[in-house]
Amino acid sequence: MHQTFDAALGINLLHANQQGAEHNRAHFDRWGIICLNIMSSPGAGKTVLLERTLAALSEELKIVVIEGDMTTELDADRLRQYGVPVIAINTGRSCHLDSKMVAGGIHQFEHLHNPSDFNLVLVENVGNLVCPAEFEVGEHYKVALLSVTEGEDKPLKYPLMFQEADCLLITKMDLAPYLEIDISRIEANIRQMNPHATIISVSAKTGEGLEIWLNWVRSVTREHVPELQAATSD
Ligand SMILES: Nc1nc2c(ncn2[C@@H]2O[C@H](COP(=O)(O)OP(=O)(O)O)[C@@H](O)[C@H]2O)c(=O)[nH]1
Numbered sequence: 001m002h003q004t005f006d007a008a009l010g011i012n013l014l015h016a017n018q019q020g021a022e023h024n025r026a027h028f029d030r031w032g033i034i035c036l037n038i039m040s041s042p043g044a045g046k047t048v049l050l051e052r053t054l055a056a057l058s059e060e061l062k063i064v065v066i067e068g069d070m071t072t073e074l075d076a077d078r079l080r081q082y083g084v085p086v087i088a089i090n091t092g093r094s095c096h097l098d099s100k101m102v103a104g105g106i107h108q109f110e111h112l113h114n115p116s117d118f119n120l121v122l123v124e125n126v127g128n129l130v131c132p133a134e135f136e137v138g139e140h141y142k143v144a145l146l147s148v149t150e151g152e153d154k155p156l157k158y159p160l161m162f163q164e165a166d167c168l169l170i171t172k173m174d175l176a177p178y179l180e181i182d183i184s185r186i187e188a189n190i191r192q193m194n195p196h197a198t199i200i201s202v203s204a205k206t207g208e209g210l211e212i213w214l215n216w217v218r219s220v221t222r223e224h225v226p227e228l229q230a231a232t233s234d
C-alpha cells in the first residue's frame with residue numbers, strides 16, 4: 001500500500017515537472033532560443049567545456065547560461081568572466097534542476113534582458129548521473145559528458161542518462177594514456193544504450209574534438225533558430 005502511494009506520488013511529480021518543462025520550452029520557442037541541458041557526474045568537465053564554448057562562440061551566437069549548483073556560485077562566477085549573462089540557481093538539497101527552478105531563472109533573465117535578443121541557452125545541471133536525466137527543464141537537446149576517468153561501465157550502470165542524451169561527450173581524452181581504459185569499450189557501451197546519439201571525444205586541455213563539439217552546437221542552433229537560418233541562406 002505504502003509503495004503504491006509512493007509510486008503515484010513519483011508519477012505525479014514527474015508529470016508536473018514535464019508540464020513545467022513544456023511551458024519553459026514554449027517560452028524558448030517563442031523567443032527563438034534553443035536550450036541545451038548539459039549533464040554529467042561531478043567533475044566530468046561541464047564548466048570547463050562551457051568556458052571553452054563561450055570563449056569560441058559568444059561573439060557568433062547570443063548565449064545565456066543557467067548554472068545549477070546545490071550551493072555556491074563558484075561555477076557561475078567562472079562563466080561570468082566570458083561576458084554573457086549567467087543566471088545562478090542554487091538547488092539546496094535537490095540533486096538536480098527541475099522545470100520550476102528553471103522557470104524562476106527564466107523570469108530573472110526576462111527582468112534584465114530582452115530574451116528575443118538571444119539564440120542559445122546553455123544549462124549546466126547539478127553534477128549527478130541519475131536524477132537530472134529524469135527531470136526535463138525545457139531543453140531541446142540533452143548533452144551528457146562522461147570523462148575517461150569514470151570507467152567503461154558507466155553507460156551500462158546509469159542507462160537512462162545515456163539513453164536520453166542526444167550528444168555524448170567522452171571528456172578528458174588527454175588523460176586516457178595514463179589510465180587503463182579502453183575508449184572503444186566506452187563507445188560500444190554508449191552505443192548499446194543509445195544507437196543514434198552523436199558521440200564526440202574531447203579534451204578541453206589539448207583542444208582535441210572541441211571543433212567537432214562547437215560545430216554540433218552551431219548546427220543544432222542554426223537548425224532551430226529561424227533568424228539564424230535566414231542569416232545563413234543570405
Ligand atoms: N586533464 C583534463 N582535466 C580536465 C578537462 N576538463 C576538465 N578538467 C578538470 O576536471 C576538473 C573538473 O572540471 P569542471 O569543469 O569543474 O567539472 P564539472 O564539475 O563537471 O563542472 C577541473 O579540475 C578541470 O580542470 C580535460 O579535458 N582534461
Ligand SMILES: [Mg+2]
Nearest residue numbers: 046047075124
Ligand atoms: Mg561545474
